[in-house]
Amino acid sequence: MxxxxxxxxxxxxxxxxxxxxxxxxxxxxxxxxxxxxxxxxxxxxxxxxxxxxxxGLVQDWAVFSPNPRSQSVDVRARLEFDDGTIDFWDVPEFDPAIGAFRQYRWHKWQERVRLDDQADHWEQTAEWIADQRLRDGIRPVSVTLIRRWIDHEPLTSGGPAVDSGWNEFEFYVWERDA
Incomplete structure (x- = not known):
């Protein structure tokens, strides 16, 4: 039995x-x-x-702060080619289910690479972006890294918050060797 x-x-x-x-x-x-x-x-x-x-049973709920972040940050690259055309590179978008994990890592990368104390990574970043956007096997002549941010207005009882729009600052320019 x-x-x-x-x-x-x-x-x-x-x-x-x-x-x-x-x-x-x-x-x-x-x-x-x-x-x-x-x-x-x-x-x-x-x-x-x-x-x-x-x-690992203790959970840290500090991420749910009473003072949410007041800015959204972004990094964008402007690529210029020999023929004068301009193209932009943005962080890739992924599907919202499984791709969200990859997207999160890209957003964390954006938060860090844009900082002045990360300047030693800017050249490598611009070269990598240039390699991603080859046109007929030729790299762009320049890649300009741009910091972008939106200042969010606090939520009010009068309705939804209004964003002030993107602010931009060019923080690094890479140029192709002749």
């Missing part, structure tokens, strides 16, 4: 049910307690959920 295995036997024993209940209670505590508002009680309990931090 099949008795269902050791898990079933453990759950039928009083000691087994107590162990399972204890595991459920501790896990629930580790998930809920770190998310209680800051207080003296939370500070006292903090050492009790250190194992939860190691196992």
């Amino acid at each position: 099949n008795d269902g295995g050791w898990q079933t036997r453990a759950l039928h024993a009083r000691f087994g049910r107590v162990r399972v209940g204890l595991v459920v209670a501790v896990t629930a505590f580790w998930i809920v307690a770190p998310n209680i508002p800051s207080s003296a009680v939370r500070d006292e309990l903090a050492p009790l959920w250190e194992p939860a931090e190691v196992t």
Whole structure:
């Protein structure tokens, strides 16, 4: 006769049910307690959920801030070719389901590469973009990297926020060697 295995036997024993209940209670505590508002009680309990931090059960909800970001940022490249034509390169768009993960990484890249302390990456970025836009096997003669941003107005009770439109600043120009 099949008795269902050791898990079933453990759950039928009083000691087994107590162990399972204890595991459920501790896990629930580790998930809920770190998310209680800051207080003296939370500070006292903090050492009790250190194992939860190691196992990844503690969730950081700080991303849901009462002060949302007031700007959207973007990086765009203007490419100029020998014949005088101009083309633009923008971060690729991906499908909203699976592509969202790739899109997120591109947005994080944009946030960083546009910063002045990332200037050592600008030449490589412009060369890579030039390689992506070969025309008849020829690179563009120049690539201008452009910082773009929109300042968002705060939400008001009078209706939806109105964006002020894109601002632009050219921060790097790469030119092809003759």
